[in-house]
Amino acid sequence: MYRTLQAAYGMILHERRRYFRCPIVVPVTLQKGAESEKTSAHSVNISQNGLAVSTPVPLGPGTSVAVQFKLPQLAPTIAAEAAVRWYRDGKAGLLFLSLDPSLRSELSEWLSRRMEAFLRPVQ
Secondary structure, eight states: OHHHHHHHHHHHHHTTOSSOOEEOOOEEEEESSTTSOEEEEEEEEEOSSEEEEEOSSOOOTTOEEEEEEOOTTOOSOEEEEEEEEEEETTEEEEEEEEEOHHHHHHHHHHHHHHHHHHHSOOO
C-alpha cells in the first residue's frame, strides 16, 4: 500500500497540482446569494484552496457561493465565500475566495496531518 501511495504522490507532483487534495465525504451547505435558499451537497475532496462537491443544483462557472462544512477532528465550522471554477455531471469545483486566516491555518494543518497519514508506511 505504501508503494501505491508513493506512486499517487508522484502523480500529484507530475500533474503539477499545487495543493494536496484529500478525498473526504462530508455534508456541505451552499448558498448562491444572501436571498437564495441553502442547498445541501457533499464534498468529494478538499484542498487548501478549495473543494470539489457533489450537488443536485447546477452551478455555472464564475458563480459566487457561500459554503459551510465541518471536517472530522476540526473544531470550527469552515465558512467561506467561493467561486465555481467548473461544473460537470453533478460535481463542481469551488475555489475559496475569502476564508478567515485562522480557519485557513487550521485547514492547512488538518490537511498536513491527513497527507502524512496517507504517506505513512503500513506496519
